[in-house]
Amino acid sequence: MIRVIVLAALVSLACRWAFGKWPWDYLRPPRTQATELSRARSVLEVGVDADRRAILEAHRRVVARVHPDRGGTSEEVHRANEARDLLLSRLPEDGATQ
Template sequence: MIRIIAIVVLVSIACRWIFGKWPWDYLQSTPTREQALSKARKLLGVAPGADHREIRDAHRRIAVLVHPDKGGSKAQIQEANAARDLLLHELPYEIPETPQ
């Protein structure tokens, strides 16, 4: 029994040394779609029931703050764009209003 425990410990240490991660780190689940949606809502500051207009308005507010021309970074604006696209993709298709 002690041999098995010693082997497991050595394999774990070797895994950490070679790959930079503990073996149990590989067992953690990858982020789910719900977690991604939650993160996107938090980034844009919208409620779960937000419609197309609310999402676009929130994106515009964030984009003004994090735009590279205003002192933000390219990564921040890309993250805001990805959050907007993810949330808009989850909503049913919006029929554009036609001027009358």
């Protein structure tokens, strides 16, 4: 039994080294654009019809809540930044003012 576990660990490490992914990463379905947008909206807690101002306000609110200085992690801040960037990139260009 120990040999099987050690062998599985070695195969997993070899896969990670050779292909850059863990073996179980191949079992997940690929992320689609729709799932990425849905995840970004849920991170920032905005609706489908959110405009630029609403996205930026939600981003400020989320970052203030998850900032490392307030007990959050930098990973959560990066996730909020990625969500903001993705949602802002999907907005129409006309009338885009900061």
